[in-house]
Amino acid sequence: MKANIQAQTDNGIVVRVVDNADIEHRVEIDGTGEIASHQCSAYAGEERARSPRENQHVDQVNRYSKYYVDRKRGLNTLRPYSKTDRITHPERLAAATLIIGAMSPETLKSHFGACYRQIASAYADVEPPVSPPDREPDADCHRVQQDVYLALNDDQWRLLGDVLVELDGLAALATALDREPNRNDDDLFDRLEAALPGEPDGYEGDAAGDDSENRFLRGLSPLRVHWQAAEGKRVTYGGGSDPGAESAPDARLQMTVQNDRIETVQSFQRHLIHHLRCQVRDCYVGMGFSPPKGVRVRGTGIDAFTDKYEHHDGYQRYHDPDAIIDWTRQAPAQHPDW
Structure with a gap:
């Protein structure tokens, strides 16, 4: 799992993440700290069309993206114990x-x-x-x-x-x-x-x-x-x-x-x-x-x-x-x- 910030604007931050299956993801986090978009050509866009393992990778990428941005930019993007993030700092x-x-x-x-x-x-x-x-x-x-x-x-x-x-x-x-x-x-x-x-x-x-x-x-x-x-x-x-x-x-x-x-x-x-x-x-x-x-x-x-x-x-x-x-x-x- 590797990440880097590709762009930051007034509307949010774009993060590139490579997951544990060596698949690349593009995650956009909006100004409220929520996932605005998640793009990955290797996986289906809808959760129900992905395998359980693929959904696991997507969830992990989303969490790490928010944590990464929180640590690198201090924007409080991670939502501790929330229904979406589950984890905390x-x-x-x-x-x-x-x-x-x-x-x-x-x-x-x-x-x-x-x-x-x-x-x-x-x-x-x-x-x-x-x-x-x-x-x-x-x-x-x-x-x-x-x-x-x-x-x-x-x-x-x-x-x-x-x-x-x-x-x-x-x-x-x-x-x-x-x-x-x-x-x-x-x-x-x-x-x-x-x-x-x-x-x-x-x-x-x-x-x-x-x-x-x-x-x-x-x-x-x-x-x-x-x-x-x-x-x-x-x-x-x-x-x-x-x-x-x-x-x-x-x-x-x-x-x-x-x-x-x-x-x-x-x-x-x-x-x-x-x-x-x-x-x-x-x-x-x-x-x-x-x-x-x-x-x-x-x-x-x-x-x-x-x-x-x-x-x-x-x-x-x-x-x-x-x-x-x-x-x-x-x-x-x-x-x-x-």
Whole structure:
């Protein structure tokens, strides 16, 4: 998968992309960040006339085109977790993973306590913050979703994300959580602040005097809980305000309640970091790349891709913790600035 910008006008940007089958595409992205046209002489123009593998290539080309333009021109063309793009910015996601992973258990519980209690209630005597729908009181909690918004400026999240992805920092983070689950986070956030240029975007100081993760975490959305009932899936929402209603989330937790028991904050944090690493993996797979080494992990990540891995022959079973994965099947990840 290779790309280059051929033209840029007031109406949009034209990108030339060569996909993993060595087929050339011409993609035009309009001023709103949407695909205005997609031309490829080797594939049929209509989705229904293409093979599943050809549709997979087209989807990957569209996603990578938007990501490429976003990184090269800073035009916010990628729509995180949208129905069309599915993926999000892998660098923003990696930065969110680091900040969440750097939190002490006490700090994590103060921010993600509602999500933790909702999931832990399936395994332990914990009162969930969101109850089943009134008409389905015996419904099972299937998935818990929550948006995460960072207080990082563009230079900060790009630097953090690039370093984490290129240097396998997320794998090291997971190892650190296993070795020292009860660490203090003050020094970690002091070092993080010293390493990042400029002031965080959206952080105005904390009147309570807490000078740690609040420098980098702008806020969280209310919980969105998916219930599995006899008649199908139900969805209900928790209360509270959404701090990012006017902007896209940097990460969206989509944690599935599985057989792995989450009974402590420490185990919840380890599962949360693994889940986010799986999401970073999905971002690269969704653009047609083999994921970097630090995110070559198996498990559920972005919900839309879990469904593809289960039902689409063109993808490996990345969501299956017992699957055998050929991590070299697709081309190595290419940074737009390389």
